[in-house]
Each structure stands twice: as C-alpha cells, then as structure tokens.
Amino acid sequence: MDYLSIDRQHTWHPYSxxxxxxxxxxxxxxxxxxxxxxxxxxxxDAMSSWWSAIWGYNHxxxxxxxxxxxxxxxxxxxxxxxxxxxxxxxxKLAKLTRLPSVFLxxxxxxxxxxxxxxxxxxxxxxxxxxxxxVALRHSYHGDTLGCMGVCDPQNSMHSLYGxxxxxxxxxxxxNLGQTIVNHHKDIAGVIVEPIVQGAGGMRIHDxxxxxxxxxxxxxxxLVLIADEIATGFGHTGQMWGCDHGGITPDIMTVGKSLTAxxxxxxxxxxxxxxxxxxxxxxxxxLMHGPTYMGNPLACAVANASxxxxxxxxxxxxxANIQKIFETxxxxxxxxxxxxxxxxxxxxxxxxxxSDKYASQLQKHCVQNGVWIRPFGRLLYSIVSYNITHDELxxxxxxxxxxxxxxx
Ligand SMILES: Cc1ncc(COP(=O)(O)O)c(C=O)c1O
Numbered sequence: 001m002d003y004l005s006i007d008r009q010h011t012w013h014p015y016s017x018x019x020x021x022x023x024x025x026x027x028x029x030x031x032x033x034x035x036x037x038x039x040x041x042x043x044x045d046a047m048s049s050w051w052s053a054i055w056g057y058n059h060x061x062x063x064x065x066x067x068x069x070x071x072x073x074x075x076x077x078x079x080x081x082x083x084x085x086x087x088x089x090x091x092k093l094a095k096l097t098r099l100p101s102v103f104l105x106x107x108x109x110x111x112x113x114x115x116x117x118x119x120x121x122x123x124x125x126x127x128x129x130x131x132x133x134v135a136l137r138h139s140y141h142g143d144t145l146g147c148m149g150v151c152d153p154q155n156s157m158h159s160l161y162g163x164x165x166x167x168x169x170x171x172x173x174x175n176l177g178q179t180i181v182n183h184h185k186d187i188a189g190v191i192v193e194p195i196v197q198g199a200g201g202m203r204i205h206d207x208x209x210x211x212x213x214x215x216x217x218x219x220x221x222l223v224l225i226a227d228e229i230a231t232g233f234g235h236t237g238q239m240w241g242c243d244h245g246g247i248t249p250d251i252m253t254v255g256k257s258l259t260a261x262x263x264x265x266x267x268x269x270x271x272x273x274x275x276x277x278x279x280x281x282x283x284x285x286l287m288h289g290p291t292y293m294g295n296p297l298a299c300a301v302a303n304a305s306x307x308x309x310x311x312x313x314x315x316x317x318x319a320n321i322q323k324i325f326e327t328x329x330x331x332x333x334x335x336x337x338x339x340x341x342x343x344x345x346x347x348x349x350x351x352x353x354s355d356k357y358a359s360q361l362q363k364h365c366v367q368n369g370v371w372i373r374p375f376g377r378l379l380y381s382i383v384s385y386n387i388t389h390d391e392l393x394x395x396x397x398x399x400x401x402x403x404x405x406x407x
Contacts, residue, residue: 003038022359025366030057033384033391035371043371046381046395048346051198051230053261054305056384061304062262069300078104078294085299092306093269096239097252101275103268104299106290108229108255109142111266112191114288115251116146119189119223122274125281126221133168133225134179134190140199141191141227150191155200173205177212180222189223189250190216194241195344198230202349202380204342210245217250223274229255229266234309235382237318237345250274260305265298317385321346321392325381328396332403339377349380350399357406364402370395379403 003026012018026038033056035043048054055062069085076083090102103118105111120131135141135150142148148157149166158165169187171179180190190213197203210226217224226249231241233254238244240252251274255266278286292298308314325348332350333341340351358374365372372381372395379402381395 032056032058033387041369043366043369044387044391044394046365046370046372046383046399048257048382048384049261050256051235051382052256052259054233054235054257054346054385055260055308056386057261059260059308059386061308062260062301065300065304066262066297069297072296074297075292075295077291079289083294083296083299085296085303086294089267089299089302089306092303093254093267096306097254097269098248099250099252099269100272101270103270103286103288104294105266105268105288106292106295107142107264108253108266109144109147110290111229111253111255111268112141112150112225112227113144113146114268114286115191115225115227115253115270116150116188117288118251118268118270118274118278118286119225121278121281121283121286122223123188125277125283128188130186130188131166132183132187134176134183134187135168135170136176136192136197137170137172138197138200138203139170139191139193140197141193142229152200173209176209177216180213180216180220184216184220184222187222189225191225191227194226194228194231195236195244196231196241196347199375202342202347202351202378204344204347204349207245210242210247214245214247214249223251224249225251225253227253229253233257233305234314234318234385235345235347237315237322239309258305259298259301260308263295263298263301265295265302312385314385318345321383321385321387324389324392324396328393329399332400335403335407337406338403346385347380347382348396348399349378350403352377352379352403357403360406361402364405365398368394368398368401370398372399 008019013020028038029036033045035045093102094100123130138152141150149168169183226242228240251270253268259265325343329341329348332338337352339353342349355376361374361379
C-alpha cells in the first residue's frame, strides 16, 4: 500500500487543508523517547505528542495495563453500569485534585465543554441565570464550539464561525481581578490555564492571578475553572499548575497526559458543593454522557500512569529537565531573531521575532534527528520525564543549531 499517496487522497490532517500542503512523515513505531519512521530514521521526540507521552512511548507498565484490560473488557457502557478501572480512576483523581466529584469524558475539549455546562447549571440551580464566562487573553481551551468561545478571539477561530461561538468576556492577566469585580453579576465563572498558557503562546506567568481569581470567585460565588489539560500531571514541576499558587479550583479539567499518551480520555473534577447543588436542584442531573464514557481500557491505562507518580521521583526528573533547558537554551537570547527564551518544568520555549522560520526550523531539527513542530513564532519542546541526559542534549542542540542556521 502506498500510504503517503493514500494519506494525501483520503486523510484530513489537523489544522490543514486537504490534501495537506506538507507531506507528513510516516511513523512506523515508537519506543521510549524515539519515533521511528518508515524509512528507519530515528527521531528523538521533543513534543511528547502534544503534552501527552510523559513517561515516553510503549512504557512497559502502560503496555501491560492495555494488554491486561483488553483481555478482561475493553469497553462497556457507563449508563446504569460501572466498572472497576473507572471507579479506581475517579478515586485516584478525587485524591490527587482534592475535588471529589469526577465526570469522565473522552478528550480535553469535551472535558472543557462539560466544565462550562456544569458551571452554568450550578448558577442556574442557585437562581442566577447567567451563561457567560471571564476568560484570559491568549487562552486556548480546545476546538469545539463552546471551547472556542473561551479561547482568545484574536488568536482563534471566532471570526470564522461568527454568532455560533458563545460570546464571553476577555481580560489580560494583569486586569483579571478588576474584570471579575466589574462583571461578577453577569458571569457563571472564570476559566484559566494555570501558570502556563499553552497553544495561545506558551506564556509562563507568576501565580498571583490564580490567587486573585480564587479569592474573588469565592467572594462572589463564581465557579473557578482551572484547565489543567496541558499543565497537569507535573509538566510545570508541580503536579498541578494551581499548586504554584497554593489554590484549589472549583472545577479542574484534565486530559492529555492522563493516559501518558496511549489512549484518549479526560475528566472534569469538581467539588461536592457543585455536584450536590446541581443534583438537588430542579435540574437533578448533569445532562452529558459520551458513548465511551468511563472506557475501562483508557481508565486502566490512566491508573497505571498515575501509579507511576508514586513509584518514581518525577519531581527530581522534571527539575533536572528544567535546568538543562535553562542552561542550554539561554545562549539563544543573544540572537537578533530571538525575542525571548523561557522554560518551566519539562517545557522549553524559544520565541522568535518572526513566524517566517517555522518550517525551516522543523526541517533542520528533523535532519538532526529530533522531532519538533514549531507553531508561529514559537520553537518549543515538551519532553517525557524519562528522557535521558544525552537525548535532551540532542534536543536542545538541534533547537539551537536550527536557529543559528537562520542567521
Ligand atoms: C489547555 C487546553 N485545554 C484543552 C485542550 C483541548 O484538548 P483536546 O485537544 O484533547 O481536545 C488543549 C489542547 O491542546 C489544551 O492545551
């Protein structure tokens, strides 16, 4: 089979025209931090498959969980039935997030949709008929319509879909407190990406805005939603981005690395107050139920991944990664084409002054044995916590060389 020509004919890739303008690389296999292409080329993975493969690919514990659970029961419906991996997962997430009511869903965007629906219903149950949110400039919360409504309007797809996208209120980080004060009567809640804003620009922030949002949401009985889909599970050096500010939100969304890059699964975790208020109201139920909700196979994988956090010193690993990113990327600051260099946890970012270099940077890194996918002006890497010292050196030197090549 000529996979690439069939791909070109029939396969519509993300954020792309069809057929795509770039020919994708055909991956034959993955192993630990390596992506093996069909022609045998080995690439060190500097992307963690969009923040997901935190322990590297094909980790023995993850593979074992898949094999064991696939033989017992890959799936069974969640309405009226429950299953052990799902129950175990809700127990673990309740403990980890400090939010005891857990709704399982099937992708990050769906978890955010469920979070928004939950917040609106909570306010309605308390006789506050509001459906708007305060969100942040440069935010990204997913691609479905409700999620698009809380993504930065200038940075996303609002202009394409017009009135179909819910209208919300956007604030800078600096003005967040005042915006909440000004609009508290008209909103159901506030949604933030804690500490790092990902797809909206890989921006790293001080934790102060989290504390302000927490204080004001408590004062006005607004629902504080922390979208930890990207930041969660240790990416910023703490288990949750919220931990940097010492706060617990009213709703947390998790996804991506929940299953360490092996399956699609997400969750919305919330307080007993919110789940009780909705459940004891005239609405009685949260009207949402994905077909694959509580999928035992995905839940078994998530359980295996979460268990690894107590089996390895992940914080030391992530701290070490951060140190190497800081040291090795810092010299790039002296380059004229570089606007900023920043890193936190397992995330290293180089912001360029122009977006014209993106495809050249990617090409150069691939030629040097590293898989990286810049977007716009950002050359960034998110690595597995199990990356070796040599692999990370290879990633950072490919990033540096790719930039030096452009000068
Ligand atoms: C902060 C955040 N929220 C939500 C999403 C959407 O997740 P998914 O792509 O799994 O729908 C993403 C994806 O990048 C994200 O970074």
